[in-house]
Every structure is written in structure tokens, then in C-alpha cells.
Amino acid sequence: MASKILLPGERQRSEIVIQTRIGSPISNVQEHDLPPRYLKLAEELDKKYHEPFVLFVNNPSPYYNCHGLTFGSRRSAISDPQEILKILEEDDYTLVEDKDVQKGDIIVYFGNDGDAEHSGLVIGERNGLPLILSKWGYGKEAVHTFSMCPYDSSTVRYYRILK
Amino acid sequence: MTELDVNYFSESAEWFLNANTPSYLYNHLKILGEVENLANKSTHQELFNICKKASEKKDKNYDSELVFYIGLIALSLKPYSEFSKYVESLKTSNYKWASTIISLIISNHQPVTTATIKVESKPKIKRLEKKSKDTDDSTTEQTMHFKSNPIVYKTEEGFSNITTSDNTINLEPNGD
Numbered sequence: 001m002a003s004k005i006l007l008p009g010e011r012q013r014s015e016i017v018i019q020t021r022i023g024s025p026i027s028n029v030q031e032h033d034l035p036p037r038y039l040k041l042a043e044e045l046d047k048k049y050h051e052p053f054v055l056f057v058n059n060p061s062p063y064y065n066c067h068g069l070t071f072g073s074r075r076s077a078i079s080d081p082q083e084i085l086k087i088l089e090e091d092d093y094t095l096v097e098d099k100d101v102q103k104g105d106i107i108v109y110f111g112n113d114g115d116a117e118h119s120g121l122v123i124g125e126r127n128g129l130p131l132i133l134s135k136w137g138y139g140k141e142a143v144h145t146f147s148m149c150p151y152d153s154s155t156v157r158y159y160r161i162l163k
Numbered sequence: 164m165t166e167l168d169v170n171y172f173s174e175s176a177e178w179f180l181n182a183n184t185p186s187y188l189y190n191h192l193k194i195l196g197e198v199e200n201l202a203n204k205s206t207h208q209e210l211f212n213i214c215k216k217a218s219e220k221k222d223k224n225y226d227s228e229l230v231f232y233i234g235l236i237a238l239s240l241k242p243y244s245e246f247s248k249y250v251e252s253l254k255t256s257n258y259k260w261a262s263t264i265i266s267l268i269i270s271n272h273q274p275v276t277t278a279t280i281k282v283e284s285k286p287k288i289k290r291l292e293k294k295s296k297d298t299d300d301s302t303t304e305q306t307m308h309f310k311s312n313p314i315v316y317k318t319e320e321g322f323s324n325i326t327t328s329d330n331t332i333n334l335e336p337n338g339d
Contacts, residue, residue, distance in 0.1 A: 011224055013259075029259060035225055037169070041180050065183045079184050079260070115186035137181040150181045 016076050020090035026083050028076035031062035034138055042139035053148040056140040057133075069135040070106050070119040084108065084116040093159035101130050101158045107146060110155040118151035122158065130158075167213055167230045172197055179229050185260035189267050192236045201233065202240035210238040211249045218256030228258045235261070239268040247272070 012032040019025055034042075042060035049056075067078035071087050078084065087093075088108070096105055101122055107130065109118035120134025129145045136142055136150065147153040169176060174195055182188040192198050202210070213234035217227045235253060238246045250269065254262045 037176065038180050038225060041173075041177055045177075045180075067183060077183075080263075081184050081186065111186060111190060113186060113190070115184055115190075117184050117187040119183075137179075137183055139180050150178075151187075 018072050018076060018078070020087055021092065022090050024086060024090055026072070026078060026087065027080055028068065028072065028078050030064075030076045031138070034060055034062045038138055045136070045139060049142070049144070049148065049150075054142050054144040056142050058141040060139045061135075062138045064135060065137055066119050066135045067116070069133075069141065070121060074135075081114075081116040084119065088159060092161060092163070094162050096158040096160050098158065102160075105130075105158045105160045107132055107134075108157050108159065109151045109153060110157065111152050112155075118149070166216060167201075167233060169226050169229055169233075172229070172233055175233050176229060179225075179232070185263040186267060188232060188260065189236060189264045192232060193239065198233055198237050199240060202237040205237065207238060207241045207245040207249065210234050210241070211246075211253075214238065214249075214253050214256070218253060218258065218261075223257065231256060231258050231261065232264065235264060235268070239272070243272040 014030045014032075015028055016030065017025070018028050039060055046056060063076065064072060064074045065077040065079065067084055068074060068076050071084070071091075072078055093106070096102075103122055103124055105122040107120050107122055108116050111117045118134065120132040122130045123133045123143065124131040126145055129147075131143060132146050132149075133141060133143050134149065142149065146156060174197055175192055178188060178191040178195070182191075205213075211234075214231055217231035217234065220227045231253075235250070238249065247269075250265050254265050
């Protein structure tokens, strides 16, 4: 694969092949380096969101985002909300009632405009609320209760693959 | 002013860091005080120049991308007539979310598209109101415009015995 020659300070970006179960391509972008300003900002989020509500894990990474964690095995960032809807449909995800949520389900946060602005994996529960593992943009992964994050938790939906 | 110092836009930088989608970034930046201040103290030409300079940078990086989005969203806070002629030209900026955010801005400002529908028939509905204690009016006449010829008529509560003749529908009140 031919590599593009980068100018000093220019970002290295790439795209890999990600497909749904039935073979539809999913657009994605990998970014390779996060500059110090944004690394520092990610570190400073610890002051705003902290234990016992939020536990940050891993280092900040621009390679993948939340949807890349949930649907792309941490390989790349998926930013187009339409692609998330495509994955949910073509991977045959089934909507799960809030009361039936269990470990292994996924959670999708929908904004007021219907935008799938965030997603994560259900890894347990705390005080009766689902405990989520998700990635915050270019920043770190975090373990948090579903509402303790900078995303709109007023409209969340849970999904599961049944077969 | 054609260049912004991102050090003065720390809140924008935090939303940029956390953003997973362009819509999320747009929705949060457009309500930030620091972006609104920029819009208030800059002309639309100045904001456009900020975006243009950021988009023409050869060594595009995270900071120049953030500057572009801040400038663009500040520009969108200007009256539509002022920024509309500029934004389309910024779609080619090569920043990954530029095109989507510009589409969001335009769709948020443009009036809802109107369409003229040619109506083939203009059925009249003559409604015989139930007699009320409060009014002596016993009839109301309405004209309803349909996209096409009406197919299904639903009996309203309190009315029955729909009879049609030509394009007229009569809703007669129930006896109860």
C-alpha cells in the first residue's frame, strides 16, 4: 500500500475495510496521533468525571471512537450515524427492553435529532443501573453508569444479537 | 482577524475531544458562550476568512480542524442571508465533518420546502354539527383540499351515516 508523504504536523489518516454481516461497507477513519493538547484535555476529564461514577481505562486514542469500540473491535472510528443504523439493521440487532438488559448487550445514545451520538457495551450493573464500557471520542475508554457521561442519556436504546 | 488561538476555546476543544459524530459537535458548539462571543464580535466576512484560512492550510492538524469548525459554527449564528452565500464554498475544505456540519447548518436555517400540489378534485364536507346547548349554529361548512382523491373516510366520534354525492360528504350526527 502506497503511503502518502506527510507534511510536518500533518495528520496521518487511513480507512480500513469494515463490513456488516451481509457485506455492506462501513465508512470509517483511523487517525494515528493525538497531539499533546488533546492528550492533556483527556487527562483532565478525570477531574470532572471520577470514581465511583466513572473509571477511565486505557489511554486516549484517535484510532477508534465509541462506535469503533462497540461495532468495530477498536480498529477504527465510525462517525456517520447512518452507518450505525445500517449496522443495527444488517447485523440483525434486536431492541431490548430496559428491564431486560443484561451483560453483553449494547447501548446506543440518540440525540434530540435522532443522531446516534454515542454507544457502548453493557458490562454489568450498579445500583440497578446498567454499567457501560464506552470510548469517549478521541479520549479514553470509560466504565460508567449509563447517564454519567457527556452524552445525552435521555434517549438510550439497548440491543442484542440473538442469532 | 483571520486566525484563532484555540487556547481561548477550551470548552470547544473538550467537546471536540469527546465528539463521536459531527452532529454532536455542531449541537454543542452552537450553544457555547465562547462561540457565540466570537460570532458577536466578528463580521461574517471575518468568520469566513477564518474558515478559509484553516481550510487552505497545507499541514492540516487537529487545531486547524477545530478552528475551522468554531469559525463555521460561529458563522452559522449570523443571519442566514449573511452566511448562506459563504458556507457552500467551505464544503470542499477536506476536514472530515465539514460537509455534514454545513448540511446541518443549512437544513436548520432554510425554511421547510414547500410544494405546490395540483388538486384534481375539491370535495366539500358539509358537517351537520350536533346540536349544542351553547350554540344555535347547527351547520358548518369546510372545504378540504386533498393531494389526491380521498379514498378512506373515517367517521368522527358522534357522527355516522356518511353519505356521498359527487364530491360532497355529509357527516350526520348520531342520535345519542
